[in-house]
Amino acid sequence: MFNRTTNHSGIGIVTDKNGLPILNGQDKADAFNAYFSSVGVADNNIMPACRDIALHSVLDSIVISETDVLQSVNRLRSNSSCAPDDLPILFKRLKHCLSLPLALIFNQLISVGAVPAEWLMAHIVPVFKKGTAGDFTNYRPIFITCVLSKIVEKIITSKMFDHLYLNNILCSAQHGFFRRRSTSTNMLQRLFSLCAVTHDSKLQLFT
Numbered sequence: 001m002f003n004r005t006t007n008h009s010g011i012g013i014v015t016d017k018n019g020l021p022i023l024n025g026q027d028k029a030d031a032f033n034a035y036f037s038s039v040g041v042a043d044n045n046i047m048p049a050c051r052d053i054a055l056h057s058v059l060d061s062i063v064i065s066e067t068d069v070l071q072s073v074n075r076l077r078s079n080s081s082c083a084p085d086d087l088p089i090l091f092k093r094l095k096h097c098l099s100l101p102l103a104l105i106f107n108q109l110i111s112v113g114a115v116p117a118e119w120l121m122a123h124i125v126p127v128f129k130k131g132t133a134g135d136f137t138n139y140r141p142i143f144i145t146c147v148l149s150k151i152v153e154k155i156i157t158s159k160m161f162d163h164l165y166l167n168n169i170l171c172s173a174q175h176g177f178f179r180r181r182s183t184s185t186n187m188l189q190r191l192f193s194l195c196a197v198t199h200d201s202k203l204q205l206f207t
Contacts, residue, residue, distance in 0.1 A: 011126060015134045032126050035136040059163040064106045064155050069099040072154040076147070083146045084121040091147060106152045119149035 013021045014028060022028050073095040091098060109115065126139040145153075161179070164170050170178070175186035 011128075011133075013134055014136060021134075032136065032139065032141075033124075035139075036124070036126075036141045053167060053169055055167045057163065057167065059160065062110060062156060062159050064103050064110070064152070066099045066103045068155045068158075069102045069106070069151060070095055072151045072158075073099070075154060076150065083144050083149075084118055084123055089147055091151070102148070102151065106155070109152075119146050121146070 011028060013023065014031065015021055016031065022031055073091045076089060076092060078089060078092060123144040125142045125144060127142050129138050129140055131138040165179075173189075175181040175183065175189075
């Protein structure tokens with residue numbers, strides 16, 4: 001059987017701005033909600049300038065196949081917490097019989113531009129990072145969304161990424177949310193750039 005973590009965060013005593021302890025669960029949730037809302041950044045509605053690129057292909061629609069659903073289900077974590085739809089992750093066990101019906105449902109939703117209301121909801125769980133456990137600033141929010149939403153989002157994201165990558169739209173300096181790239185590759189690239197600049201400076205001194 002698959003293990004499933006619970007929705008209980010196991011958070012101990014936290015303190016408010018006055019240093020007083022908060023013991024009630026609802027009061028903790030309200031306090032975390034207020035803190036996470038205060039540190040959020042609002043969109044400035046400014047679109048960045050984009051360079052003109054000759055596209056090799058156009059992505060004007062997305063068609064989800066049974067294979068797409070099967071691959072997306074395989075990437076689901078078996079120990080994810082229960083989402084707002086209250087559906088446990090049984091899709092891995094039933095993936096072969098559910099892939100085709102789910103593909104039909106996803107394509108129908110895309111064709112009419114509709115999203116179920118449950119897919120727009122999420123359970124927000126505060127996860128402790130480091131430092132003092134009673135300090136709100138030492139927690140970060142984790143959003144637990146519906147399983148079906150995760151499945152279709154992974155498919156759409158993959159198809160959009162393939163389109164951007166094949167048409168060379170993504171900037172070469174981007175490392176976040178990029179396959180086979182991470183903060184480590186970003187740091188290595190920066191290090192190599194600094195080494196190259198230092199090497200060129202030394203050569204100029206000897207010439």
